Amino acid sequence: MVISPIHYIFVPLVAAFAIPLLSKINKELPRIIPGIVMFYNIIISFVLMQEVNEVGYISEVIAGWEAPWGINLVITPFSGFLVSLISVLGFLIWLYGFRFKKVIDAGELRSYNILQMMMITGAIGIIITGDIFNMFVFLEIVAITAISLTSFYRGRDGAEAGFKYLLIGGFASALILLAILILYTQVGTLNMAEIAERMHTVPQGIKATILLLFIVGFGIEAELFPLNGWAPDAYSQAPGPTSSAFAGIVVKAGVYGLIRIIFTLFDVDGAYDFLITAGLITMIIAEASALRQTNLKRMLAYSSIGQMGLALIAFGIGTKEAVFGAMFLLFNHAVIKSLLFMTGSILIYNSKDKTINSLSGIAKKLPFISILFAIGAFAIVGLPPFSGFWSKLYVLTAAADENMILLIAAILAVSVVEIVYYFRVVGKLYFPDKESNIEVYRPKFNAMIAMGVLGVVILVIGFYPDLITGYLHNAADILLDKASYIRFVLNADLPIQ
Amino acid sequence: MQEQFNEIFTKYHEIITIGVYGTSIALMLIGLYAVLTKKNLVKMVIGLSIVDAGIHLLFVGIGYIQNGTAPIFSPGNENAGDRMVDPVPQALVLTAIIIGFAITAVALSLIIRLYKHHNTAKIDQIKYLKW
Numbered sequence: 241m242v243i244s245p246i247h248y249i250f251v252p253l254v255a256a257f258a259i260p261l262l263s264k265i266n267k268e269l270p271r272i273i274p275g276i277v278m279f280y281n282i283i284i285s286f287v288l289m290q291e292v293n294e295v296g297y298i299s300e301v302i303a304g305w306e307a308p309w310g311i312n313l314v315i316t317p318f319s320g321f322l323v324s325l326i327s328v329l330g331f332l333i334w335l336y337g338f339r340f341k342k343v344i345d346a347g348e349l350r351s352y353n354i355l356q357m358m359m360i361t362g363a364i365g366i367i368i369t370g371d372i373f374n375m376f377v378f379l380e381i382v383a384i385t386a387i388s389l390t391s392f393y394r395g396r397d398g399a400e401a402g403f404k405y406l407l408i409g410g411f412a413s414a415l416i417l418l419a420i421l422i423l424y425t426q427v428g429t430l431n432m433a434e435i436a437e438r439m440h441t442v443p444q445g446i447k448a449t450i451l452l453l454f455i456v457g458f459g460i461e462a463e464l465f466p467l468n469g470w471a472p473d474a475y476s477q478a479p480g481p482t483s484s485a486f487a488g489i490v491v492k493a494g495v496y497g498l499i500r501i502i503f504t505l506f507d508v509d510g511a512y513d514f515l516i517t518a519g520l521i522t523m524i525i526a527e528a529s530a531l532r533q534t535n536l537k538r539m540l541a542y543s544s545i546g547q548m549g550l551a552l553i554a555f556g557i558g559t560k561e562a563v564f565g566a567m568f569l570l571f572n573h574a575v576i577k578s579l580l581f582m583t584g585s586i587l588i589y590n591s592k593d594k595t596i597n598s599l600s601g602i603a604k605k606l607p608f609i610s611i612l613f614a615i616g617a618f619a620i621v622g623l624p625p626f627s628g629f630w631s632k633l634y635v636l637t638a639a640a641d642e643n644m645i646l647l648i649a650a651i652l653a654v655s656v657v658e659i660v661y662y663f664r665v666v667g668k669l670y671f672p673d674k675e676s677n678i679e680v681y682r683p684k685f686n687a688m689i690a691m692g693v694l695g696v697v698i699l700v701i702g703f704y705p706d707l708i709t710g711y712l713h714n715a716a717d718i719l720l721d722k723a724s725y726i727r728f729v730l731n732a733d734l735p736i737q
Numbered sequence: 738m739q740e741q742f743n744e745i746f747t748k749y750h751e752i753i754t755i756g757v758y759g760t761s762i763a764l765m766l767i768g769l770y771a772v773l774t775k776k777n778l779v780k781m782v783i784g785l786s787i788v789d790a791g792i793h794l795l796f797v798g799i800g801y802i803q804n805g806t807a808p809i810f811s812p813g814n815e816n817a818g819d820r821m822v823d824p825v826p827q828a829l830v831l832t833a834i835i836i837g838f839a840i841t842a843v844a845l846s847l848i849i850r851l852y853k854h855h856n857t858a859k860i861d862q863i864k865y866l867k868w
Contacts, residue, residue, distance in 0.1 A: 373829055380836045384839055384843055387847075394850070396855070399851045399854065400851060400863055402847050403844070403848070407772070407781065409840075410840050410844070411785070411788075413836065413840065414785070414788045417789075417792050417796075420829075421792065421795060421796055424829075430825070
């Protein structure tokens with residue numbers, strides 16, 4: 241086999257080391273190479289997804305050490321789906337940010353491109369690894385690059401947002417390390433399949449302690465309340481393409497880590513109830529905070545946290561339908577929120593003080609961007625012709641099947657709040673209080689293509705949800721089938737039908 | 738003589754075990770205290786490093802066995818399989834140290850930038866974003 245999952249990690253790492261050297265040859269290379277790498281990621285995803293469809297799982301053994309002893313990379317339909325999504329989004333974000341900061345010096349251009357590429361690589365690594373310590377290492381790669389990108393602009397607030405993220409992130413890393421340590425003393429292995437197999441020997445109390453430490457650690461990347469204090473600042477201070485990557489890529493990796501640990505590793509009583517409660521609190525508080533934001537990017541960040549809360553609720557319900565709805569929601573959120581951050585960054589670039597009020601009437605100057613922002617806003621609140629409608633509908637029907645009436649009421653009430661604050665922005669864009677005569681910066685052709693593609697995806701999935709639902713149903717089935725994961729990884733020559 | 742030595746060694750081993758665990762937990766608590774109560778950014782980062790150091794020590798501690806040897810099958814140590822210390826925690830701790838180093842480096846560089854903009858390293862005087 242020519243293409244293997246290891247290329248996801250190997251190729252970007254080599255490229256990251258090569259970029260500083262190659263930038264001596266040509267100044268344009270640092271911004272071209274990440275695009276090539278991202279495009280290669282899409283090719284890998286395409287090949288691997290076809291293989292996963294045939295055999296069910298791919299387990300790649302690294303350096304010839306078989307599964308329980310060495311580190312292995314596992315691609316299941318769920319992780320393969322997320323990795324493909326991240327690869328495509330990574331490419332589009334690169335395309336969007338290609339002409340980003342035309343005039344900055346070569347050093348900054350270089351470090352921006354390397355960090356952005358490594359952040360995406362770390363997120364992919366979290367998803368495909370089959371080793372718990374390896375997951376920790378990739379989580380730290382994501383955290384360190386994300387902190388650096390948050391404070392990328394040398395302004396006053398960037399460093400403050402970055403430091404806030406770092407304090408929380410550093411603390412989380414210590415907790416995850418402690419969790420891995422306790423886990424290792426209990427089961428004597430780091431391979432996730434083997435841990436899952438031996439987990440029943442661990443006493444309930446210790447299990448709950450470990451799970452709590454993991455939840456706090458991964459909850460920080462997954463923006464779980466009250467661990468998400470970093471998110472609004474980081475989103476609003478980071479460069480535009482990076483905020484898109486936070487919403488579309490980093491959060492997905494955090495949620496995946498949380499879900500993989502709860503669904504595959506642990507079977508503690510009450511973990512699912514905990515997910516529902518935590519998700520509900522996260523969602524309600526985030527959406528209430530979004531309502532009173534005046535800064536557009538902060539508002540989008542709080543909305544992103546709220547959506548992740550909804551996804552956690554759906555995962556917490558735990559039935560096949562609910563997990564399917566949650567996966568659909570992850571897909572939609574990645575596409576829609578990336579689009580919203582891309583368009584939103586251009587909108588606030590043209591405003592005086594980044595606030596929603598100063599966007600008044602900008603739709604006349606930037607019609608294409610405003611239309612795309614409106615599509616994204618309608619889609620994320622769940623209006624019918626757009627893709628966001630379907631995922632919310634599936635989550636609600638799954639909750640209805642379980643007779644969780646209060647949960648449905650809460651989700652619907654929060655949706656009304658979402659409609660209020662998104663429509664407020666769209667209303668400002670199209671119905672100005674006063675005419676404004678500002679000179680606007682028009683995005684370049686490449687950014688238009690990236691945003692256009694995302695907009696088209698929202699519409700196409702909205703009209704033809706069947707394009708991905710069949711695949712997601714299969715992925716949800718396999719995520720819930722823990723035994724087949726264990727059997728496959730520890731016995732990699734027996735594909736599961 | 739040999740038995741007496743073994744007896745002393747066993748007691749000594751217990752003391753070492755308790756000492757290692759106690760020290761690592763104490764380090765974690767000290768670090769946590771520093772992170773939570775100190776107002777100076779540098780002191781908070783030092784606290785974070787101390788928490789890390791405590792966890793690293795605990796990692797090495799759980800891999801320790803009494804009278805153990807290095808996990809290598811060398812001449813004279815062919816049958817040492819059950820006396821070998823567990824190499825996995827040591828490998829993990831090396832990685833963890835490097836990650837801790839990277840985080841500390843990023844933190845200190847951010848502190849320098851914060852100091853340039855605010856002319857202070859006190860956390861309660863840096864509040865342009867909502868803390």
